[in-house]
Every structure is written in C-alpha cells, then in structure tokens.
Amino acid sequence: MPKNNDSKVLVRLEGVSKKYQSGSNEIVALSGLDLEAREGEFLSLLGPSGCGKSTALNIMGGLLKASEGIITIAGEEMTKPRRDIGMMFQQAVMFPWRTTIENVLLPIEVFGLNKKDYVAKAEELLEMVGMTEFAKSYPWQLSGGMQQRAALCRVLIHHPKLLLLDEPFGALDEFTRETMNQELLRLQSHSGSTAVLVTHNISEAVFMSDRIAVMSARPGRLIGVIDVPFERPRKPELYGRPEFTKLVVQAREMLGLA
Ligand SMILES: Nc1ncnc2c1ncn2[C@@H]1O[C@H](COP(=O)(O)OP(=O)(O)OP(=O)(O)O)[C@@H](O)[C@H]1O
Ligand SMILES: [Mg+2]
16 A cells, blocks of 8 residues: 655655567566655656666656556555646647747646636746747747747646656757756756656766666666755856765766766
C-alpha cells in the first residue's frame, strides 16, 4: 500500500519497472527504480541516453503506466494525469494560430477555468522572462529560446505543485540554455514548486539541483543520489569552484566515466 505518512516527499516511485513491446521484442526500459522527490526541491535525473529517464518522467506525470511498482504523489497513488503537475519537453509545442499570451493561457482553457482571472498572471510571468513586448506575437515570430520561455510561462500559469522537465532546453545553443536554466531556477524558487529535471549534462545537473538521482544504463535503476549543498540563488561563478568540480567528478565516477 502507498505510504501516506511522509509529508516531505511529494513524489515517490517504488520498484518501478517498465517494459515496452517493440515488434516481437520486449525492451526493459526501467527495472526496480526507486526514487523520491521532496517538496520544494530541485531534483535531477541524470543518466546515459536510453536509460529510461523520459520513461520515468512520463510515468511520474501519469502519461505512461508502469509495468510494475507504485507511484505516489503527496501520498496518493497516481492513477491518471493530474492538474497539479506541469510538464515541459525538449520541443516547445506552441499553437501557431495563437499569440504568445494565448499560448501561455492554454492550460487555463483546457482546465475550463476563467481566462480573465489569469491574464494578469500570464503578463507577470512573461515579464519575468523578458517577453512583455512579444505577448501579442505569434510563435513563428519568436526564436527557439523565446518559444521555450513562453512554454516555461505556460507550464507555470496554473501554479503546478510538481514541474516535470524533460531536457526542456536541450535543443537550444549553450549560451541560451544557460540563461534559460537561470530563469528556470528563479521561477521555480519563486513558485515553490518541486522540480524534476531530466538531463544527461552532468555540470547542468550539479548547477541546478538540490539532489541528483544518478541512473544506470538500461534497464534504468537508481545507482545513487548526490546531495548538492551550494547556496541559492546559484551564480555562474559556481562552475569554477573546486567543490563544484568535485561533485562533477563524483557523478562521472558513478556513471563509470571517470
Ligand atoms: N514507445 C516505445 N516503444 C518501445 N521502446 C521504447 C519506447 N519508448 C522508449 N523506448 C525504449 O526504452 C528505452 C528508454 O527510453 P527513454 O526515452 O526513456 O530513455 P532516455 O533516458 O530518456 O534517453 P535520452 O537521454 O536519449 O532521451 C530506450 O531503449 C528506448 O528505445
Ligand atoms: Mg529522453
């Protein structure tokens, strides 16, 4: 039975396995994955390509069903997608016939809430990511980075308790990606949401996270957890600190790369 007695844990995966059927082959993507994200923390899932990170995240978001295991959100067993979870993927899915602000307000419409009540919030979010002048622009008038900024506003519009981020800035150049990561950290700490970020970039995981869950190659399971004790807000100078490098090396060793 799911545990209800631990209020500090928002998401818990216990013994989660996932098998995919691919033609006559069975692919075991995850096997016995145990994982937890605590309330308000920034957790990264770090592991090699194909180890099942996206699979694990989609299971947490209720988009995929686990083959085995238990998933709980705030002590409740997860059975279907929930409104208090926001997901963001590598490619921003923006509707081309809607302006930026209308794209940001999309979840409000989908949830059948009153859009008028959320316009000010949408404007505030767009301002926070420097997009005020582009509120009335269409997606094709925006750069990739700007589209992801808008997608970040959209995922935050309904104040989700849990943010699930699957390499949200993976398609962006390194410079934009770093700026976006900073913005993400700022917005996440402002909103108080719990964040789970999928990445295969080790220094990004160290820079962003409170804890890093390191996963093995497929079938993915947890190899270990690295605590990242650096103060917040995180500043780019952190990349040059010896303590930072030490954690990067620790993660590399866990992954068998050192
Ligand atoms: N719908 C599917 N059908 C069959 N196999 C799948 C499906 N989705 C994923 N897989 C397989 O499951 C494994 C894990 O995939 P997943 O996308 O979760 O990995 P990942 O860690 O996110 O990889 P990456 O870092 O490259 O995004 C891979 O071997 C993949 O081929
Ligand atoms: Mg993936």
